[in-house]
Amino acid sequence: MIKGNIFFLLAAALLCSYTGTAQKKMQSKKTAVFSNVVYNGDDQIYKNNPLKPDEFYTPILQGCYPDPAITKKGDDYYMVCSSFAMFPGVPIFHSKDLVNWTDLGGVLNNVSEFNPHDTGISAGVYAPGITYNPHNDTFYMIVTAFSGGLGNIIVKTKDPMKGWGSPIKLDFGGIDPSIFFDENGKGYIVHNDAPDKGKELYEGHRVIKVWEYDLTTDKVIPGTDKIIVDGGVDLSKKPIWIEAPHLYKKNGKYYLMCAEGGTGGNHSEVIFTSDSPKGPFKPASNNPILTQRYFPKDRANKVDWAGHADLIQGPDNKYYGVFLAIRPNEKDRVNIGRETFILPVDWxxxxxxxxxxLVPMQPKLKMPAxxxxxxxxxGFFPNGNFTFTENFTSQKLDYRWIGLRGPRENFSSVSKKGLEITPFEVNIKEMKPTSTLFYRQQHNTFSFTASVDYKLQSEKDLAGIVCLQNxxxxxxFGITKKGNDTFIILERTEKGQSKIIASSKIKITNTLRLQVKAAGDNYEFSYAVNGVDFENLGGTVSGDILSTNAAGGFTGALVGLYATSANDAHP
Structure with missing residues (x-):
């Protein structure tokens, strides 16, 4: 016992010494200071469709906020979305009216419990469900986590404004879980899964399963699982990717709503009904109940890929559905990513x-009465065209700023000078947490401008802006050193292969301003060494690599304030 105590004390002393050294190293490192950041969205569709006093725009969440799920308690609505390897995980929003939304940050914000540090950007966590259970006055958020061996997890809270409990692992496979509580208090989980072994009929063949859920142990009840949809609406037509299921009850009947067709051009929403939450479920004769797949590919102001929906009763007792869809640019490329839209629902x-x-979607809707x-x-989340100005004067960083694969607090802090980023010895091209504060691209036509101040010490140092799909x-786009000189460079990375598009030796005479402007597929990068007069670097370049068409995956483009001490982009 005494030996054990001595060992413990020695270990503690060594740990304190190591921690002190690490902190000193951290403090001695130079920081990149960013200030006066301005994001300006300027899409033509909003100029052409000004709002009347009783109207609002859809999407309600612009940028990469896909896979929405929604619930309510009284007149409080809560909505969650996928976040993949962005951190914190599972963004959550609050509203009183389905029009005006407040950003509450992320549900999974404890990196010791959710840590996507070594995953690709499209892994991490996705397709959440959120449900309020009036029987025990508790909110449940259920989601699939592709990191840390978590799998399907559930977290609970009495008040989403005050944070959530620790993740509870659930003992089933598949993806896209959601939880439903019946009028008698019984709980059920539905999710997408593979067919039983040896019964897969074609590529993309999936099933929907249901489990009974024990509220006292927060576990699915072994042996209660049952396949309630095989393949989709009509198995003979080989439907693909039946997924994102949600259970509802209305007038004594159970309804199962799912996405079908894959989250691309064939995406749709379909519905089934039953007398029991465990089926058998019969598809509606009028499926699909939502899709944009039937219209000309070259239609103006195209909204596409609509599906992955959830239903809720609005403040006017009318039903509404939230769902994902995309707004591609003029070359039909998806840079913004999949966004959260809303439509009224006739039930x-x-x-x-x-x-x-089931007709080409329009950008405006009538508000609930x-x-x-x-x-x-x-303080409400903006949509349409807007300008977001960030001077980093508030002690609390806006939730629209996010980390990638780890907390933003691990590398950034707010000071009187602005946002200070302590560079990691990690490059943006590595599958690790990076010292980059990200903002989602929310328009096809936008500009993003920032001031940067960084005392470069070597060619390993770089600070500037990054536009990233993955x-x-x-x-x-940033500054680095070559010998004793400062250079500004623009580097393009495609399929992991990097190329310097342009570079220029510069002498910074005042505050260095960096800017990226996009007009659809055309991106331009400019700098002002005196803070005022901008010069273009590299001409007009294609945003193709910032689209999911080229890069694949499930996310939208991010614009970031980036600093690294592992730079490999040299003029």
Whole structure:
């Protein structure tokens, strides 16, 4: 016992010494200081479609906020989305009226419990469900986590405003889980899964399973699993990727709503009904109830890929559906990513149907009666065209700023000078947490401008802006050293292969301003050594590598404030 105590004390002393040394090293490192950041969205569709006093825009969440799920308690609505390897995981929003939303940050914000540090950007965590259970006054968020061996997990809270409990692992496979509580208090989980072994009929053949859920142990009950949909609406037509299931109950009947067709051009939403939550489920005769797949590919102001939906009763007791869709650019490339849209839903008949969800979608909707549109004001999340100005004067960093594969607090802090980033010895092209503060690209036409101050010490140092679709497809635009000289460089990385597009020796005479501007597929990078007069570097370059068309994956493009001490881009 005494030996054990001595060993413990020695270990503690060594740990303190190591921690002190590490902190000194951290403090002695030079920081890159970013200030006066301005993001300006300027899409033509919003100029052509100004709002009337009783209207609001859809998407309600622009940028990479896919796979929405929604619930309510009283007149409080809570909505969650996928976040993949972005951190914190599972962004959550609050509203009183389905129009004006407040950003509450991320549900999974403890890196010791959710740590996507070694995953590709499209792994991490995705397709959440959120459900309020009135029987025990508890909110449940359930999701699939592709990191740290977590798998399907559930977290709980009495109040989403005050944070969430620790993840509880659930003992089943598959993806896209959601939880449903019946009027008698019983719990059920539905999710996408592979067919039983040896019964897969074609590529993309999936099934929907249901489990009974024990609320006292927070576990699925072994042996209660059952396949309730095999393949989709019509197995003879070989439907692919039946997924994102949600259970509802209305007028004594159970309804199962799912996405079908894959999250691309054939995406749709379909619905089934049953007398029991365990089936058998019969598809509606009028499926799909939401899709954009039937229209000309070259239509103007195209919204596409609509599906992966969830339903809720609005403040006017009318039903609404939130779902993902995309707004591609003029070359049909998806740079912004999959966004959260909303439509009213007509459920006056047996089955719900998304109003105007089976015709080309429009950017404006009528608000629920009595609602005032405050988006972009009074702390509410903006949509349409807007300008976001960040001077980093607030002690609390806006939740729109996110980390990748780890917490933003691990490398950034706010000071009187602005945002200070302590560079990691990690390059943006590595599958590790990077010292980059990211903002989602939310428009096809936008500009993003920032001031940067960094005392470069060697060619390993770089600070600037990064436009990123993933670790293998990105642009880096910033300053580095070559000998005693300072250079500004623009680097393009495609399929993991990097190329310097342009570089120029510069002498910074005042605050260095960096800017990226996009007009659809055309991106331009400019700098001002005196803080005012911008010069273009590299001409007009293609945003192709910032699209999922080229890069693959499930995310949208991010724009980041980037600093590294592992730079490999040399003029």
């Amino acid at each position: 006056s008949g047996e089955f719900p149907v998304f109003e105007n969800g 009595g609602v005032t549109n405050q988006t972009g004001k009074n 670790e293998r497809f990105n642009y880096v």
